[in-house]
Structures are given as C-alpha cells and as structure tokens.
Amino acid sequence: MTPEDHGTEALSGWGRTMRRVCEVRRPDFDGSLLDAVLGAPRLTVRGAGKSYGDAALPVNGVGAVLDLTAFDRIVSFDEGNGVVVVEGGAVLKDVIDQTLPIGWKLPVVPGTERITIGGAIASDVHGKNHPGAGSFGHHVLWIALLRSDGAIVQLSAIQDADGFWATIGGMGLTGVILRAAIQLQRVDTGWMIRNRRRTRSLDETIAAMRAGGTRQELDPERHVVAWLDAHTHGASLGRGIVDEYYAASTLDLPGAVAPFPETRSPGSRRRRSLPGPGVVTGATIAAASAARWHLSRSANSQLVTMRSALCPLDRADGWPAAFGRSGLVQYQFAVPPNEVGTIHEVLAYLGTHGLTPALATLKNLGLGTAGPLSFPIPGWTLAVDLPARLLRPGIMHPIDKLVAGAGGRVYLAKDAVTDPELFPLMYPRWPAWRRTRHRLDPAGRWTSGLAERLGLLS
CATH class of the missing domain: 3.40.462 (Vanillyl-alcohol Oxidase; Chain A, domain 3)
Structure with a gap:
C-alpha cells in the first residue's frame, strides 16, 4: 500500500455525536506505514474507534486518518514471566484469548476488550480495580514509537521517561505506538x-x-x-x-466447572442508529x-x-x-x-x-x-x-x-x-506534556478533533 492508496469515509466516535468525512489511510506493513506517515502533513491516529467523542477524528477538512488495525500481531509471549510484546493495533481481546487459558491476564481491562493496545496506552485506560492495580500505563514496560519524522524510538520509565509518560495518556498525539511490552498477571481461574x-x-x-x-x-x-x-x-x-x-x-469452583471457561465474546457489528x-x-x-x-x-x-x-x-x-x-x-x-x-x-x-x-x-x-x-x-x-x-x-x-x-x-x-x-x-501539567510532545513530533503531524477543540497543541 502506498500513500496514494486511500479512500474517503464517514467516521464517528463510539458515541456517534460527531461525524466526519475523512481521508482514511490503512497501511498493512511497516514500509507502507512509513510512507503513509511521511506522505501526509497532518494525521490523526485511529485504532478500534471506541473513544466516545473526537479523539480519533480529524478536524473538519484537516489531515487524514491513519487506521492502524492491520498491525495486530502478538509478537512474542514469555509464559515464564508473563511479558507479552504486541503490536499497537491488536485489540485486548486478542491478548486475552491467547493468554487467559494458560493462566495469565491483563492486569487492567476497561469496560470493553475491543479497544486496541495502542488506544489503551494512549488513553491510559483504567478498570474497576484502580486503587490496587493502577491504570494500564502502570503495566507497560516499554513502547516502540514511530515519530513524525520517520524515526523509531524506544521509550520506557528509564529510557526517555518524559517521552514514555507523555505517550501514556497522550491521546495519540506523540506518535504511532508500533509495539509495546506489557507485564501480565498470573491468575488461577477465569x-x-x-x-x-x-x-x-x-x-x-x-x-x-x-x-x-x-x-x-x-x-x-x-x-x-x-x-x-x-x-x-x-x-x-x-x-x-x-x-x-x-x-x-480453583477451590471456589464446583467440581464440574472448568478453571478457564471457553468464553466467546459476542460478535461486534455496528447497528444503525434508531x-x-x-x-x-x-x-x-x-x-x-x-x-x-x-x-x-x-x-x-x-x-x-x-x-x-x-x-x-x-x-x-x-x-x-x-x-x-x-x-x-x-x-x-x-x-x-x-x-x-x-x-x-x-x-x-x-x-x-x-x-x-x-x-x-x-x-x-x-x-x-x-x-x-x-x-x-x-x-x-x-x-x-x-x-x-x-x-x-x-x-x-x-x-x-x-x-x-x-x-x-x-x-x-x-x-x-x-x-x-x-x-x-484540570490538567496543570499540560505545559510540560506539550514541550515533550513537540520534541517527539518534530514534523508537527499529529492532530485530532479533540486536540484542536481543547487547544492541546497550541
């Protein structure tokens, strides 16, 4: 796929309050992703489209949408220490399907397992266990980030901590989360x-x-x-x-109940608004x-x-x-x-x-x-x-x-x-985030409706 291989679509957030006709680019391998990034002056990163408002939508008439759902591989999983390396476009369901039946789980899951790993990091999602487990970002070991100039950098709490924490919760405005390493948690049953x-x-x-x-x-x-x-x-x-x-x-389960049920999540399909x-x-x-x-x-x-x-x-x-x-x-x-x-x-x-x-x-x-x-x-x-x-x-x-x-x-x-x-x-540390974001986005490509509406980039 090249930067010219794209189409125009009407997109919205999960809440369906904002609809935008967008130029959508869907690269499906690393080279085409780099071409897509370098070939557009303004880009909005989009995963599964589960944010409610305009966080994954562009400003009307400004820039293209970069759909990353083709980058959905589980790169590696160490069953000994529970570290999974996964591409940013994979959804949480993919990770859960592969790891829960063998006794590992994501420590933090929001109200849906149909969001991408990149979206979970960019939103720093939280679950119903936040006081004990923290948010998703607490369990991220490192991030491979594609910057707007085409460079790929590795971020962690030790290696470029400012960039790491600006990306966790950064709403997709620091770059493309290519891959991330997540520390899973052992579990006895499902x-x-x-x-x-x-x-x-x-x-x-x-x-x-x-x-x-x-x-x-x-x-x-x-x-x-x-x-x-x-x-x-x-x-x-x-x-x-x-x-x-x-x-x-396992002691809590009746004898006939398997420790890890074969849970099949219902299929996801978009229903027409009434x-x-x-x-x-x-x-x-x-x-x-x-x-x-x-x-x-x-x-x-x-x-x-x-x-x-x-x-x-x-x-x-x-x-x-x-x-x-x-x-x-x-x-x-x-x-x-x-x-x-x-x-x-x-x-x-x-x-x-x-x-x-x-x-x-x-x-x-x-x-x-x-x-x-x-x-x-x-x-x-x-x-x-x-x-x-x-x-x-x-x-x-x-x-x-x-x-x-x-x-x-x-x-x-x-x-x-x-x-x-x-x-x-509400976010008094925003000026520090903005300075780090500018460093990670030297070409000034990343934007979104949310960013422009709230003035996050100015």
Missing part, C-alpha cells in the same frame, strides 16, 4: 466471585464504595463499581447497586432505572466469568444506537476523595436541567501515573451517559466549573463537550 449490595441513597452508596476501596488498596484483583439511580429525587437520589468482584480460586430521538427518553430512563433497582437484590458469592464481569460494554454493542441520530455523550470526571459533594451537585444539576443520565456509574480511583495527561487521580470517578440531542451549547459548562473547582478533571478519551478554558486547570 472466574470471579461477585458480592452485590443494594443501597438506598447516595450517602449509603458512597459508604459502600469507601469500604470496598479499602479492600481494593490491598488486593489488585478486587473490582468495585456502583450503578446509580439518577432519576430519583431527594433522599433517594443516587441509590444504587454496588458490585464487588474478586478472583475465584430514527429521530431513539428510545432513550425521560420516561424510559425512569422506568428502566426503577426496574433495575427494584429487581436487584443484595447477594453474595455469585460465580461469574471474568470477562463478563469486567467487560459489560461488550454485551451492549448497540447502546449508542438507542440514542437516535444524535448519539450519546458520556461525561466522565474524577474528583479527590474529600469532594463527594461535587458528585451530589452534579447529579442534582443534571436532574434539574432535564438531563437525567441514561446510565450513571461510580468507581474508586487510586494513585495515578506520571503521565501529565493521564486521567486517574486518587478519589472518585463518575460517568454519565446523556442523550446528545439535549445538550445545548454551554449547558455542561457549570459542571466543568464544579469539577475544575474541586481539583478534578474530565476523561479525555470520553470527552465531547469540555470548556477549553478550563482544561489547563
């Missing part, structure tokens, strides 16, 4: 034990999450997440369901939320497969289609441990402005990485799914101010609406 608790208020939910967070700090295999009912009012606002998972040993506003309305949100809360019961010691516990989004591939032609915005933010009041205020603001979330989830966060643009900070992260058709210009800015004022930040991999003036407050 099963988990789930304990579930139903709560009756946000305060009760927070208390349950705090208790789970204490256990998480001691156990990197403990995963905790809360679903919140954001449709209720008064004392019931934020009632929810808190699920806590921990690794099952016409008009879709089926996500105030009435359907209220009915679904009430039903979910009332039908759930507190229960302990439920045996579930690891992959179904950690990757619920892979069972809801058509979720964005339900929001109609305008799609959905997921607004995810993090605030420090003592800023629980911000969560109350955000939920109250959404409710009073007709923006009741179709989905709201709360997780604990622990220590972040050294990445200047890495999202996790110690404390809480709340994610809310909102119909994009209801988000008139500026309506989310008061929430941005609440989050920034609390010392928090938004998650760039999900972002579509953040006020660019508040971004420097």
Whole structure:
C-alpha cells in the first residue's frame, strides 16, 4: 500500500455525536506505514474507534486518518514471566484469548476488550480495580514509537521517561505506538466471585464504595463499581447497586466447572442508529432505572466469568444506537476523595436541567501515573451517559466549573463537550506534556478533533 492508496469515509466516535468525512489511510506493513506517515502533513491516529467523542477524528477538512488495525500481531509471549510484546493495533481481546487459558491476564481491562493496545496506552485506560492495580500505563514496560519524522524510538520509565509518560495518556498525539511490552498477571481461574449490595441513597452508596476501596488498596484483583439511580429525587437520589468482584480460586469452583471457561465474546457489528430521538427518553430512563433497582437484590458469592464481569460494554454493542441520530455523550470526571459533594451537585444539576443520565456509574480511583495527561487521580470517578440531542451549547459548562473547582478533571478519551478554558486547570501539567510532545513530533503531524477543540497543541 502506498500513500496514494486511500479512500474517503464517514467516521464517528463510539458515541456517534460527531461525524466526519475523512481521508482514511490503512497501511498493512511497516514500509507502507512509513510512507503513509511521511506522505501526509497532518494525521490523526485511529485504532478500534471506541473513544466516545473526537479523539480519533480529524478536524473538519484537516489531515487524514491513519487506521492502524492491520498491525495486530502478538509478537512474542514469555509464559515464564508473563511479558507479552504486541503490536499497537491488536485489540485486548486478542491478548486475552491467547493468554487467559494458560493462566495469565491483563492486569487492567476497561469496560470493553475491543479497544486496541495502542488506544489503551494512549488513553491510559483504567478498570474497576484502580486503587490496587493502577491504570494500564502502570503495566507497560516499554513502547516502540514511530515519530513524525520517520524515526523509531524506544521509550520506557528509564529510557526517555518524559517521552514514555507523555505517550501514556497522550491521546495519540506523540506518535504511532508500533509495539509495546506489557507485564501480565498470573491468575488461577477465569472466574470471579461477585458480592452485590443494594443501597438506598447516595450517602449509603458512597459508604459502600469507601469500604470496598479499602479492600481494593490491598488486593489488585478486587473490582468495585456502583450503578446509580439518577432519576430519583431527594433522599433517594443516587441509590444504587454496588458490585464487588474478586478472583475465584480453583477451590471456589464446583467440581464440574472448568478453571478457564471457553468464553466467546459476542460478535461486534455496528447497528444503525434508531430514527429521530431513539428510545432513550425521560420516561424510559425512569422506568428502566426503577426496574433495575427494584429487581436487584443484595447477594453474595455469585460465580461469574471474568470477562463478563469486567467487560459489560461488550454485551451492549448497540447502546449508542438507542440514542437516535444524535448519539450519546458520556461525561466522565474524577474528583479527590474529600469532594463527594461535587458528585451530589452534579447529579442534582443534571436532574434539574432535564438531563437525567441514561446510565450513571461510580468507581474508586487510586494513585495515578506520571503521565501529565493521564486521567486517574486518587478519589472518585463518575460517568454519565446523556442523550446528545439535549445538550445545548454551554449547558455542561457549570459542571466543568464544579469539577475544575474541586481539583478534578474530565476523561479525555470520553470527552465531547469540555470548556477549553478550563482544561489547563484540570490538567496543570499540560505545559510540560506539550514541550515533550513537540520534541517527539518534530514534523508537527499529529492532530485530532479533540486536540484542536481543547487547544492541546497550541
């Protein structure tokens, strides 16, 4: 494939809120990749397309999209020490399929296993076990990065630490992640034990999450997440369901259960958006939320497969289609441990402005990485799914101010609406990241809609 072998396509993020007609280049071997990079003045790196907004989309009319999904090989795997070397375009599912049946697992998996290794690093994704395991970047040993001038450099926490940490969480703006070495974690089985608790208020939910967070700090295999009912009012606002998972040993399994189940993830196919506003309305949100809360019961010691516990989004591939032609915005933010009041205020603001979330989830966060643009900070992260058709210009800015004022930040991999003036407050180490990025991008090629919208490169 040469730089001239490309086509024009309409692309969007997973939330389907932003659609761009793009020139797409899909190199399929190292030489054609180098030609594609050197042959375009401006490029946006794209993997599996699972970021919600415009992180993997170009600015309208500016540059081409570099699709890296052909670079999907598992280069090597050392079964003795659990180090896997994998190309940046491989999806997490590929790694899990190969390594879980022989007793190794990725230490950090977000809500889906259908993102690429490069995307996981560039977004520094986190799972439901962050207080104990950290984010994906904590487990990256080294990165082979293709710079915009065609040079390939190896980055690690020892070899060019600034470049390494600028790339982890750097949203694909430092270069192409060709390969990376990941340290996997030993596991006895592919099963988990789930304990579930139903709560009756946000305060009760927070208390349950705090208790789970204490256990998480001691156990990197403990995963905790809360679903919140954001449709209720008064004392019931934020009632929810808190699920806590921990690794099952072979002793926990009934005799007929194999230690590593043959889990087959459902096939991924893009579903057409429903016409008009879709089926996500105030009435359907209220009915679904009430039903979910009332039908759930507190229960302990439920045996579930690891992959179904950690990757619920892979069972809801058509979720964005339900929001109609305008799609959905997921607004995810993090605030420090003592800023629980911000969560109350955000939920109250959404409710009073007709923006009741179709989905709201709360997780604990622990220590972040050294990445200047890495999202996790110690404390809480709340994610809310909102119909994009209801988000008139500026309506989310008061929430941005609440989050920034609390010392928090938004998650760039999900972002579509953040006020660019508040971004420097949310990410105070951004100037240092920008200086390192300029060094790694001497030709000034890498860009994205997100980068231009928030002024990340200026």
